[in-house]
Amino acid sequence: MDKRTEFFGWFKQQGLDNIELWLEEFELAEKGMEKAMINVALLYKQYGFFEEMYNLLTTVSEHKNSEAMYELANCYIEGLGGKGSEQQAFSLYKDAANLxxxxxxxxxxxxxxxxxxxxxxxxxxxxxxxxxxxxxVPEAMYTLGIMYEQGLGTQCNASLALEYYKRSADLQYAEAKYRLGMIFYSGELGQQQNDKEAIEWFRKASEHYHVDAIYNLGYCYEHGHGVIQDVDRAMTYYKQASMLGDREATKRIVIYYEQINLKEAAKWREKLESLESFKGFDEN
Structure with a gap:
């Protein structure tokens, strides 16, 4: 059985679509086209065929292809197929970074x-x-914000910290949006405390399902910080946060329903107990 037929059979077994496109990609990979080799390797990765993945990525990495080095390093970090190590990943990241x-x-x-x-x-x-x-890279901008804020690897610089957080947020990095919300909520980095500005950033972070931002929106609506107090809307946000696994939000829901609806409170208390049990399991 030739490799093309073998790949066709494997592909059919996975029940995948676009078989003609992938056969073309496989043929390009067989001819040594590096981009196609990486694409096929990542397809193998997606479906757990790690030996084939490693063979392709290793071959392309040996040609000093930075994308293949990066993807191979990721596989080593993830420990896929029990291969590789952090040391190998570090070396590959370094080589790819230098390229x-x-x-x-x-x-x-x-x-x-x-x-x-x-x-x-x-x-x-x-x-x-x-x-x-x-x-x-927005993640790098966000981390630079932390480093300038805390004086890690450089001198503390509040204005540069704020600038990097904003640059990262502009590139849709959720953690940066949330951090900006906290900065304005608490009046940090030389900024005036501003609940309305904080809420806008929490809203933006919540669009990425950032659980802490969603919880904070609930808290602000519950207590009327920067918005008109609206307990029903607060509960909506708390429920969203609870569905994402937030225990504190679930506690707030239980406390609320204990005052008006004991049956509903019991339902949310059960949810809280399951979250607490999961927390205990996680810590073990």
Whole structure:
């Protein structure tokens, strides 16, 4: 059986669509087209065929293809198929970053920042986050905001911290939107405390299903911070947060219904108990 026929049979077994397009991609991969090889490798990854994935990504990585290096490093970090290590991932991220791969720059910076497969080195982390940010990586911009805010790897600079948070938020990074909400809610980084501005940022973060932002919207509506007090709307936000696993939001719902509807309170108390049980299991 030739490789094309073998791939066709495998593809049919998975019940996938667009078989003609993928057969063309497979044929290009067989001819050594690196982009096609990476695409087929990622298809194998999606369906758990890790040996085939590793073979393709390793081959392309040996050609100094930064995308293949980055994807192979990700697979090592995830420990797929029991292969690889953090040290191998670190080396691949570093090689890909030096070849200009922006996400590899960010991941390499993370490893320096957290001391993964290397010593903690905040200055090197800062430099690589800066490079990634210059290439438009919103996560890197957000982390630079943290580093400038806390003086990690650089001097504290409130205005630059705020600038990087805003740049990251402009690129739709949810954590940056939430952080800006907290900055205006608490009056941090030299900003005037401003509930209305905070709520706008919490709203923007909530569009990404950011659970803490959703909870905070509930809290603001419950207590009338920056908005007209509206307990019904507060409960709507608390219920959204609860559905995302937030225990504090669930507690607020239980407290509310204990005053007006004991049957409904019992239902939400059961939900709270399940969340608490899950928390205990998670910690073990």
């Amino acid at each position: 200009g791969h922006r996400d590899a720059m960010n991941n390499l910076a993370d490893m320096y920042f957290n001391g993964e497969a290397t010593e903690v080195d905040e200055k090197k982390a800062f430099l690589w986050f800066e490079k990634a940010a210059k290439h438009g």
